[in-house]
Amino acid sequence: MGGTLQDKVIYETKDDKSPCASFVKNSSEMFGFSKGCLPMSRWDQLNVFFKKAGAMVVFGLNALSGKTIRSDGSATGAWNSSNAESLIRYTVNKGYSIHGWELGNELCGTGVGAKVAPDQYASDVKSLENIVQNIYRGFEVKPLVIAPGGFIDTNWFAQLIQRTPKSLQVVTQHIYNLGPGNDNQLINNILDPSYLDGGAQPFRDLEAILKNSATPAVAWVGEAGGAYNSGQNLVTNSFVNAFWYLDQLGMASSYDTKTYCRQTLIGGNYGLLNTATFVPNPDYYGSLLWHRLMGSNVLSTSFSGTTGVRAYAHCSKQSQGITLLLINFNANISVNVRVATEGEQAPRIKLGNTSREEYHVTAKDENLHSQKVVLNGKILALNSSGGIPPMEPVNRSMTDPIIVAPFSYVFSHISSIILPACIN
Numbered sequence: 001m002g003g004t005l006q007d008k009v010i011y012e013t014k015d016d017k018s019p020c021a022s023f024v025k026n027s028s029e030m031f032g033f034s035k036g037c038l039p040m041s042r043w044d045q046l047n048v049f050f051k052k053a054g055a056m057v058v059f060g061l062n063a064l065s066g067k068t069i070r071s072d073g074s075a076t077g078a079w080n081s082s083n084a085e086s087l088i089r090y091t092v093n094k095g096y097s098i099h100g101w102e103l104g105n106e107l108c109g110t111g112v113g114a115k116v117a118p119d120q121y122a123s124d125v126k127s128l129e130n131i132v133q134n135i136y137r138g139f140e141v142k143p144l145v146i147a148p149g150g151f152i153d154t155n156w157f158a159q160l161i162q163r164t165p166k167s168l169q170v171v172t173q174h175i176y177n178l179g180p181g182n183d184n185q186l187i188n189n190i191l192d193p194s195y196l197d198g199g200a201q202p203f204r205d206l207e208a209i210l211k212n213s214a215t216p217a218v219a220w221v222g223e224a225g226g227a228y229n230s231g232q233n234l235v236t237n238s239f240v241n242a243f244w245y246l247d248q249l250g251m252a253s254s255y256d257t258k259t260y261c262r263q264t265l266i267g268g269n270y271g272l273l274n275t276a277t278f279v280p281n282p283d284y285y286g287s288l289l290w291h292r293l294m295g296s297n298v299l300s301t302s303f304s305g306t307t308g309v310r311a312y313a314h315c316s317k318q319s320q321g322i323t324l325l326l327i328n329f330n331a332n333i334s335v336n337v338r339v340a341t342e343g344e345q346a347p348r349i350k351l352g353n354t355s356r357e358e359y360h361v362t363a364k365d366e367n368l369h370s371q372k373v374v375l376n377g378k379i380l381a382l383n384s385s386g387g388i389p390p391m392e393p394v395n396r397s398m399t400d401p402i403i404v405a406p407f408s409y410v411f412s413h414i415s416s417i418i419l420p421a422c423i424n
Contacts, residue, residue, distance in 0.1 A: 001046075002060020002149070003223075004031050004113065006105050009062055011087040012039045030069060031113050040090060047096040056099040058146060058222075058261070061087075063104030063124060064114060075107065075114045079124035085131050092135055100144035102172060102222065103128050108160070109153025118156050121148060122163035129167040146170040149222045152202045158209050165214045170259075172222030173206055175199070178244060181227040181269060187235050187368070190226075190244045193308060193329050199248060203255035210256075220259040221252055230268035237269050239282040239363035239370050243329060246286050246409055250312030250325055253298045262287065274371070280388075282363075282373045285380055286409070289359055289391065293323045293411050297421055309335050309404070315422035321415035322422060328404040336401035341417060353416040357393035362408045 005023060008031060012020040023036030050057050066080025084101075091098060103125055106112040116124070129145045136142040148160060149172045161171060177199040178189055189195045206219045226244050227236055235241065245262070252260050262283070266273045272284040295315040299322060303311035308329040316323045328335050341347045364372035364379055373380050376394050383389060393413065396402070404410050 001057065002102065002105055004105060005033060005036065006060040007031075007062050007064040007107065007114070008033060008035050010035060010037050010065075011043075011083050011090075012037055013083070013086045013090075038087075043087075043090070044094070047091075047094070050096075057097070058100040058102055058144075059098055060102045060105055060149060061128070063107055063116065063121075067116070069114055073111055073114050075116045076120070078120070079103075079127055081124075081127050081131060084128070085135070088131060088135050098143045100146045100170060101128060101132060102146035102149050102170075104148055104150070106150040106174065108148040108150035109156045112150070118159035119163060122160050122167075125160070125164050126167045144169040146172055146220070146222070148172065150174055151176075152205055154205050154209065157206065158213070161209055161213045161215050161217065164217075168215065168217045170220050171206065171210065171215075171217050172220045173202055175202060175221050175224035175248065176226065176228040177202075178227040181229045181231040181236065183227070183232075186227055186232050187240055190235070190240055191329055193247075193310065196244065196247050196251075200251055200255070203252055203257055206257075207255045218258045219256060220261070221248075221257055222261050223263045224248065224260065225263035225268065225270040227270065231270035233269045234369045234371075235269075237271065237274070237281045237283075237371065238368065239373055240368040241270070241283055242286045242361070242409060243327060245283050246290065246325060246327055247310055249287075249290055249294075250310065250327075253294075253314065254300075254312070256298075258296075279382060280380075281371055285373050285375070285391070286361065288388070289361070289411050290325070291317075292391075293317055293359075293413060294325070295323070295422075299419065299421060303337075305337075306330065306333060306335055308333070309337075311337075315419070316413055316415070319413070319415060320418055320422070321413060322417050322419060324402070324412045324414070325409065326402060326404045326412070327409045328406060330406050332406055334406060335404045337404060338401050339412075339414065339417070341419065347420075348418040354398050355395045356398055356402075356415070357413040358396050358402065359391070359393050359411040360405065360408060361410070362405060366407070368407060 020037035020039045024034040026034045061084045067075040067077045069075050107116045125147050152173045264271045295317040297315035299313040301311050301313040303309050310327040312325045360376050362374045364370040402412050
């Protein structure tokens with residue numbers, strides 16, 4: 001939870017003399033808004049929601065508190081952590097569970113609206129780590145300390161990571177590799193695998209920085225909406241966006257990115273839920289299938305044959321075997337896929353299991369702009385009580401190829417292929 005205005009928000013404390021006022025639009029102010037205040041009554045409500053949802057919460061803290069903003073956007077001076085410390089203490093006293101505290105939003109590199117130098121940012125991260133260690137003293141599990149939550153600048157990131165070898169547990173970057181939401185080429189970019197290939201560079205860069213440093217920190221995508229400025233209606237909230245989103249999940253995993261936070265759950269034209277009805281948009285179902293089927297062990301995967309097909313494979317999540325994700329970017333070509341394993345350690349094939357499970361996902365009426373998705377021939381729709389519908393696979397013989405229809409994706413769970421990497 002966070003965003004641009006997190007670096008202007010103040011947190012209500014019991015000692016406040018002034019009223020806790022909301023943000024007000026003001027074009028003369030940084031980010032186009034006045035300072036705003038988060039009332040603790042609202043924080044209480046949010047935490048009730050988080051608990052009911054079973055959410056793992058990462059909260060973005062105001063990293064500009066106490067800093068002076070110069071005319072070039074540079075934010076100088078040490079972080080004034082007292083207000084953040086007050087919020088964290090309140091949170092602990094209330095028994096609220098926070099998975100991680102993230103410092104700042106898009107203040108790294110050249111910044112968005114403001115920027116902080118890496119040496120100062122590192123010092124501020126250490127201050128946050130000290131606060132977390134102090135307030136959570138005696139806790140068996142402490143929240144993660146996370147930064148910087150912005151677009152990768154390799155030199156800046158390398159300096160931050162070098163200076164925080166023991167303070168930082170997670171390094172977050174933001175991804176908007178599709179460009180602006182109002183681009184009339186947006187749908188063409190989403191459907192162009194060679195364009196999407198360019199999205200690998202930030203993952204590759206951060207993986208290399210972490211490997212070449214002494215830090216135990218891991219890489220996350222802290223925010224990714226694909227197309228910035230709220231995306232594009234009937235594109236980033238429709239079926240076609242899955243070709244970008246699922247490819248990103250597969251690609252990020254292959255570069256050892258551990259967590260991928262989608263922008264947004266709700267809000268803008270790229271939310272997983274419809275902003276008016278809260279009904280799931282198509283990417284919700286793609287995300288849910290990924291979450292249920294793809295385990296955390298990533299398998300090296302390649303596809304040979306027609307162009308326009310992506311293939312990713314992981315150890316299966318809650319069952320034995322492997323799960324494949326196949327994405328067909330071709331408009332008119334069905335692709336027949338046969339699975340082969342290779343490598344030094346031969347897989348153990350489980351005899352007697354001659355079938356696999358398949359989840360074929362297409363757009364309703366083959367309309368890429370549709371906000372309804374079809375799973376194995378059935379439209380996915382909430383039940384009468386608002387619950388998620390059953391998402392059942394079809395069984396196919398292992399002797400048959402996996403048939404991936406044009407403009408569709410398929411998850412296939414193959415329980416009979418037991419790879420050494422998948423044996424705990």
